[in-house]
Amino acid sequence: MSSAAGRRLGALLAVPAVAFLAAFFVGPLLLALAESLGLTRGATGTGHYARIFGDTYYLEVMRDTVLLAAGVTGAALVVGYPYALILARARGAAKAALLFLLVAPLLVTVVVRTFGWMIVFGRRGLVNAALGALGLPALDILNSWTAIAVALVHVLLPFMVLSIASTLESLDPAFEEAAATLGAPPWRQFLHVVAPLSRDGAVAGSILVFALAIGSFVTVMVMGDNRTMVLPLLVYQQLTVASDWPFAAALGMVLLAIVLAVFWLQARIARRAAA
Amino acid sequence: MKGRLDIAGVVKRYGTTVAVDGVTLVVPPGSMTALLGPSGCGKTTLLRCIAGLADLDAGSIAVDGADIGALPPWRRGLGMVFQSYALFPHMTVAENAAFGLRMRGTGRAEARERVARALALVRLEGFEERRPSELSGGQQQRAALARALVTEPPVLLLDEPLSALDAKLRHAMRLELRELQRRLGITTIVVTHDQDEAMAMADQVAVMNAGRIEQVASPETVYRRPATPFVAEFVGRTNRLEGRATAAGELDVGDVGGRVQLPMGHGLVQGALGLALLRPEHLRVEQAAGAAAPRLAGKVVDVVFAGDRVEIVVACGALKLLAVQPGGSAVPAPGEAVSLAWRAEDLMVWPR
Numbered sequence: 126m127s128s129a130a131g132r133r134l135g136a137l138l139a140v141p142a143v144a145f146l147a148a149f150f151v152g153p154l155l156l157a158l159a160e161s162l163g164l165t166r167g168a169t170g171t172g173h174y175a176r177i178f179g180d181t182y183y184l185e186v187m188r189d190t191v192l193l194a195a196g197v198t199g200a201a202l203v204v205g206y207p208y209a210l211i212l213a214r215a216r217g218a219a220k221a222a223l224l225f226l227l228v229a230p231l232l233v234t235v236v237v238r239t240f241g242w243m244i245v246f247g248r249r250g251l252v253n254a255a256l257g258a259l260g261l262p263a264l265d266i267l268n269s270w271t272a273i274a275v276a277l278v279h280v281l282l283p284f285m286v287l288s289i290a291s292t293l294e295s296l297d298p299a300f301e302e303a304a305a306t307l308g309a310p311p312w313r314q315f316l317h318v319v320a321p322l323s324r325d326g327a328v329a330g331s332i333l334v335f336a337l338a339i340g341s342f343v344t345v346m347v348m349g350d351n352r353t354m355v356l357p358l359l360v361y362q363q364l365t366v367a368s369d370w371p372f373a374a375a376l377g378m379v380l381l382a383i384v385l386a387v388f389w390l391q392a393r394i395a396r397r398a399a400a
Numbered sequence: 401m402k403g404r405l406d407i408a409g410v411v412k413r414y415g416t417t418v419a420v421d422g423v424t425l426v427v428p429p430g431s432m433t434a435l436l437g438p439s440g441c442g443k444t445t446l447l448r449c450i451a452g453l454a455d456l457d458a459g460s461i462a463v464d465g466a467d468i469g470a471l472p473p474w475r476r477g478l479g480m481v482f483q484s485y486a487l488f489p490h491m492t493v494a495e496n497a498a499f500g501l502r503m504r505g506t507g508r509a510e511a512r513e514r515v516a517r518a519l520a521l522v523r524l525e526g527f528e529e530r531r532p533s534e535l536s537g538g539q540q541q542r543a544a545l546a547r548a549l550v551t552e553p554p555v556l557l558l559d560e561p562l563s564a565l566d567a568k569l570r571h572a573m574r575l576e577l578r579e580l581q582r583r584l585g586i587t588t589i590v591v592t593h594d595q596d597e598a599m600a601m602a603d604q605v606a607v608m609n610a611g612r613i614e615q616v617a618s619p620e621t622v623y624r625r626p627a628t629p630f631v632a633e634f635v636g637r638t639n640r641l642e643g644r645a646t647a648a649g650e651l652d653v654g655d656v657g658g659r660v661q662l663p664m665g666h667g668l669v670q671g672a673l674g675l676a677l678l679r680p681e682h683l684r685v686e687q688a689a690g691a692a693a694p695r696l697a698g699k700v701v702d703v704v705f706a707g708d709r710v711e712i713v714v715a716c717g718a719l720k721l722l723a724v725q726p727g728g729s730a731v732p733a734p735g736e737a738v739s740l741a742w743r744a745e746d747l748m749v750w751p752r
Binding site for chain 2: 297299300302303304305306307308309310313317318321322
């Protein structure tokens with residue numbers, strides 16, 4: 126087969142996937158955009174966007190949403206990197222156990238998992254029982270950003286750890302050994318060689334966790350109250366409670382724009398760091 | 401001269417496997433020693449023990465009399481070039497070369513000067529700002545060499561330094577490495593499974609087998625007077641004759657249905673099983689049976705022209721023996737009856 130024919134066949138094989146994406150992803154997205162601008166209901170205009178950006182409540186929700194996602198990403202990176210290091214170097218049964226421990230939260234449905242955390246963080250929950258036993262005052266953790274962030278880090282950690290661990294595993298051990306023979310003790314081997322060479326994995330993991338965290342609303346809905354509002358939950362409420370579809374679509378578009386802006390910023394920083 | 405390396409009774413085990421089994425070796429200052437052996441003979445493990453990348457189970461390693469066997473690799477101060485070169489892909493050639501100096505806290509100006517000198521040494525001037533991925537295999541190797549040499553270590557360790565290069569480059573780098581080593585007068589240990597490489601580069605060759613050193617000697621001695629059958633068969637090609645010693649100082653080789661005269665001082669008692677090895681270039685193929693030399697009668701099976709030499713396979717009874725003659729010499733045709741002759745002292749004999 127000539128390479129031109131091979132390319133044509135390759136393009137042909139991509140048709141189902143492209144058609145699927147066009148029909149169920151790009152199409153609805155354009156539809157939502159049209160809806161948010163009122164194109165489907167005759168009253169064309171940017172009124173919904175003006176309402177979002179003109180109201181401090183919505184601006185605060187936007188800020189909280191980004192802060193929550195950023196916080197969860199940061200925490201997952203800090204907790205996940207050491208875990209990934211240990212996982213990448215473990216062998217045999219220890220590795221299997223660490224992997225299971227990591228992905229276990231993904232095997233439990235979000236509602237059950239979240240109720241589990243409510244038991245831990247509740248007024249008379251595990252944390253407060255432990256504090257009480259130590260003679261310390263009880264904390265009001267549930268219905269707080271902290272509780273939501275902890276629950277999100279718990280379930281999103283596998284995405285961070287697995288993407289970092291896979292880069293670490295593909296790292297030639299000779300790099301560290303070379304650094305060692307050149308006079309670098311373990312912490313400098315890590316600082317100068319392992320950390321920079323695993324940056325791609327950390328970036329990929331962070332993008333995944335950020336995207337998943339900024340779009341999650343079940344955890345926020347179950348564990349939070351009306352002081353802990355995020356954009357996706359707002360969208361959900363507009364759809365189910367207020368039945369204001371155009372406004373919900375506009376909020377969704379803003380959420381999408383925020384995510385794209387963050388990724389663009391990240392790519393810019395990465396390029397500058399590489400240059 | 402500095403850089404004497406003393407390895408004494410080094411043992412390294414992995415679980416129940418003994419990778420290095422009591423190795424003692426002295427590497428004189430400024431010389432190059434090759435650790436030569438088949439894969440799995442423990443040569444790379446021994447090199448890693450010297451570098452500190454593998455812990456010793458027993459024995460000691462000393463540089464200029466100072467025991468370094470218990471030090472971690474970052475405190476040994478030895479230079480090492482890895483088989484994969486292990487150049488840091490996120491750093492430029494200059495940053496790679498400067499790494500050792502950076503770890504030692506050398507000042508910026510001095511470091512720049514020493515990096516420039518090291519890169520000049522390996523002829524990599526002008527490549528300072530390149531990334532390792534932008535270098536050819538040979539250039540990568542030289543960059544790795546510059547990185548190892550920049551701190552002026554007393555001992556340089558090379559792990560299969562030429563195995564990643566293509567054949568032509570390998571020959572050129574072999575000479576270049578040797579020349580560089582001589583010019584710097586740096587004590588060097590090179591691990592290789594390639595006997596030609598070991599012979600061409602090293603002042604002394606340590607042939608390893610199953611975790612032990614079988615012989616340490618000059619390349620010439622290792623080839624001409626191998627201490628064990630293993631060394632004889634690993635370094636260069638050999639023909640094998642096995643049989644029992646007779647009262648008349650001969651070896652009765654059943655496979656060829658004949659007797660072979662043993663050299664003086666062969667050390668075999670009458671009736672003992674013996675192993676005799678003969679190098680192909682020591683065999684002369686003669687069309688007429690001459691006198692006064694040990695010989696075997698046979699029939700030519702195959703003749704292979706290999707440019708500068710001719711390889712002739714001769715069947716003697718159940719054995720096929722290989723003789724190598726210089727190209728251009730008179731060559732018998734396959735099927736021809738010939739006689740293989742050699743000098744008695746060229747027969748290498750061991751008890752079985």
